[in-house]
Each structure stands twice: as C-alpha cells, then as structure tokens.
Amino acid sequence: MKLAKQWLTATRAIMNDIETTQSDSIQRAAELMADSIGAERWVHTFGCGHATIPVEEMYPRIGGFVGFHPMIELPLTFFTRITGEMGIHQFLFLERAEGYGDAIMKSYTLDKRDTMWIFSHTGINNVNIDVALRAKEQGLKVVATGSASQVGMPRHPSGKTLFEIADVVIDTKVPAGDSAVPLANHVDNVGPVSTMAFITVVWMTITTVAEILEQRGKKLFIHPSHNVPGDTTARERLDSALGEYKRRIAGV
Numbered sequence: 001m002k003l004a005k006q007w008l009t010a011t012r013a014i015m016n017d018i019e020t021t022q023s024d025s026i027q028r029a030a031e032l033m034a035d036s037i038g039a040e041r042w043v044h045t046f047g048c049g050h051a052t053i054p055v056e057e058m059y060p061r062i063g064g065f066v067g068f069h070p071m072i073e074l075p076l077t078f079f080t081r082i083t084g085e086m087g088i089h090q091f092l093f094l095e096r097a098e099g100y101g102d103a104i105m106k107s108y109t110l111d112k113r114d115t116m117w118i119f120s121h122t123g124i125n126n127v128n129i130d131v132a133l134r135a136k137e138q139g140l141k142v143v144a145t146g147s148a149s150q151v152g153m154p155r156h157p158s159g160k161t162l163f164e165i166a167d168v169v170i171d172t173k174v175p176a177g178d179s180a181v182p183l184a185n186h187v188d189n190v191g192p193v194s195t196m197a198f199i200t201v202v203w204m205t206i207t208t209v210a211e212i213l214e215q216r217g218k219k220l221f222i223h224p225s226h227n228v229p230g231d232t233t234a235r236e237r238l239d240s241a242l243g244e245y246k247r248r249i250a251g252v
Contacts, residue, residue, distance in 0.1 A: 003181050007191035010180035014193050015200050017173040026201065029117075029143045029168045030208035036115045037067030037209065038218050040248060044069045044110070044140075046131050047119035048095045052077040054119050054145070054198040058206055059223065065210065066221040066245045073104055076127065094127065096155060101130020109251075112139030120146045121178060121194050123162035124154050132165045133158065142166045145201050147194070150176040170205070172197035221245070 033043045045055045045068055052072050059068040079091040094100055104127070110116075116135035120128045123146045132142050144166035154161045163169045174194045181191035210220060221241040226234040 003183070003191070006181045007193070010191070011193050011196045014173055014197050018171075018197065018200050018204070021173065022170050022201070023204075025168055025170045026205050026208060029170060030205050030212055032115050032141045032143065032168065033067075033117070033205070033209045034212040034216070036113055038213055038216060039113045041111055041113040042069040042248070043067055043115045043117055044071055044108070044135075045117045045119075046071045046128070048073075048076040048125065048127055049079070049091060050192075050195060051119040051121060051146075051198065053195055054202045057199055058202050060242075060245075062223055062225045064206070064223050066241055066248065067209075068206075069249070071104070071108065071131075095125045096127070098126045098157060099130065101127040102134060105131060105134040110135065110138050110140060111251075114140050115143060116140045117143045117145070118162060118166070119198055120144065120162050121172075121174065122146065122150075122152060123148065124152055124156070126156050128162050129154075129156040129158065129160065129165065132162055136165060141168070143168045143170065145170045145172060145198065147172050147174040147176065147178075149173065152176070170201050172201060 036043050045058065047055050055070045055072055058064050059066070059070065075086060075094055076091060078086055079088050081087055116132065118128050118132055123144060132144070135142050142165060144162045146162065148163040148169050148171040172194060174197050177189060178192040178194045179189035180193050182189050213220060221244040222237070223241050224234045224237045225231075226238055228234065
C-alpha cells in the first residue's frame, strides 16, 4: 500500500495547507454568504464535471442547511456513460463553449443580495467564466474555489480567468495536474486530490457561515438525519427544512 500512503500524505498536506493559508479567505467568503442567507436569499453554487461534487455535497444532505442553491447542468456532470450519448468528448466541448454559461444564466432570476459560488480546478474554462461575469453584471458577489496558484492561460474571450473575476478566491492549493501519485513507467500520475480539497473548503466555509448566522440570532433550517434510532422528530425537522426551501425557491 505504498502508493495509497503517498495519496493520503498528499491529501493531508493539501488540507493542512488550506487551513494554514486560506482561513482568512474562507472567513470573508462565509461573511458574504451569511449576508445572503440571512437576508433569506441564496448562495448559488455551480461547477462542471467533478467540480459538481462539492455542489452536490452541500445541499441537500445531512448537516447542510437551507440557503445553498445548486445550479447543475446535466450535460456538464452526467458523463458516466463515458462514450456515446452524453460522453466525455461532448462534456469537454461544452465546458469550453463560449456562450453556454450565458444561456444557463438566462434560466435563473438572481438578486444582487445573492452570492455566486463557483468551483473550478483551473478557472480557465468558458462556461464558468460566463457564469461569473453574468453574476457580476447583476450585482452578485462571486466566490471562486480552485487551484488559483496553479492557473494556466485563460481561454475566455475576456482574457480573464475565473479567479481574476471573483471577489473572493479560496485556493485549494492543488497541483496543476491534480493527481498527486507518480506511477512507474507512466507519464500520468494517479490519485487526484482536488475533490478532497473542494470538500474541505466546502465544510470549512459552511460551518463558518453557520457560526456567523447563529451569532446573529438567525434560525438555521438544517437537513437532519432520519436514521437515528429514537429520534422521533427527525421527519418533522426535515419537512420544516424542505418547506422553508420551497418557500424561498419560489422567488428564484
């Protein structure tokens, strides 16, 4: 299990680096998000490919709470058929297609009190930059999470990367190639670490948002576990959270 331990070491180092270097950025992002949720508005969350994993992680799930609105485009995430219909070739084309993000944003009614949280490892693909630019045009604050210190040349006609557009950047500190474990006799590494970095940032940020809102006296509508023996009010709390989500989403 030599390579497994190498991956664990690399992942722990990334998580420690995030804690050491990104706490201030996480605090600033959490304050923006707390302002949005406290105003009964939304933190809209967006990503492509495996960067949809942090979007799906935060809500709905046990321990998450109302205020985070996932914006997931099926063609940008559901490529597990690999080839054929909705395959990887189509996904790679779409995430780089100029204007696709503009079309996505036309389907949503946003408010300047909202926050847009975008996940992208590289920050250079067009769809993420389109979404960020349209959000900024509508007065939203934009938070970007990705490997900002390893970013390559932008592809977008604006000449900007996602990290140059965002109001707050949380750097995942992930190496440019993502995978962290060299394999003998192979060009490419194995063992990507970006997903673990994304999830670390997600829960450091969301728990900080919860802390801020609790200190402000705001009630959180938390998604509970309904599998704990003896918890007789879990379904009631779940219904309450989903009812609040439904009430708020009616305005989106």
